[in-house]
Amino acid sequence: MSENxxxxxxxxxxxxxxxxxxNYDWLCEEELPIYDDFNCLIxxxxxxxxxxxxxxxxxxxxxxxxFTIKVTGKxxxxxxxxFSTEFKKFACNYFECENCGGADYSLEDYLxxxxxxxxxxxxxxx
Ligand SMILES: [Zn+2]
Numbered sequence: 461m462s463e464n465x466x467x468x469x470x471x472x473x474x475x476x477x478x479x480x481x482x483n484y485d486w487l488c489e490e491e492l493p494i495y496d497d498f499n500c501l502i503x504x505x506x507x508x509x510x511x512x513x514x515x516x517x518x519x520x521x522x523x524x525x526x527f528t529i530k531v532t533g534k535x536x537x538x539x540x541x542x543f544s545t546e547f548k549k550f551a552c553n554y555f556e557c558e559n560c561g562g563a564d565y566s567l568e569d570y571l572x573x574x575x576x577x578x579x580x581x582x583x584x585x586x
Contacts, residue, residue: 465491465504468533472506476529477574481512489528503534512552512571514560522560527552527571 473486490507512525552571556562 468504468535469506472531472533473508476508476510476531480574481514481570482510482574483513484511486510494532494534501535503532505530505532507531512563512567514557514563514567516560523555523557523562525552525563525567529575 469488469491473488476486486508487510488506489509490505492505492507493501494503494505496502507528507530509526509528512527513521514523514525516522552563552568554563554565
């Protein structure tokens with residue numbers, strides 16, 4: 461099963477967005493196994509982190525805004541195939557910056573749209 465976990469993690473990292481302000485490697489912060497009522501491993505919940513680069517009005521990079529995203533992947537009943545991926549909410553800290561504006565709810569909306577658009581949410585689903 462540990463091989464499946466690695467495959468699942470690779471699949472997710474490969475499909476997380478890159479570019480459009482997200483310019484760093486994805487880091488896996490947490491890996492939480494999900495068990496069913498019979499104590500069988502049925503999936504993994506991952507927390508990934510990255511930073512968002514803000515830009516100023518002049519198009520210069522300004523602030524780095526750390527954020528996290530929770531992704532849940534589940535195995536099929538035969539234990540081999542990823543059958544669903546689930547995009548979950550990220551959390552980022554809000555602050556103001558006089559050069560780029562900092563981070564507020566509009567950034568959260570932007571990131572949410574970015575994850576939605578990257579087709580990751582489509583995943584492999586049944
Ligand atoms: Zn700034």
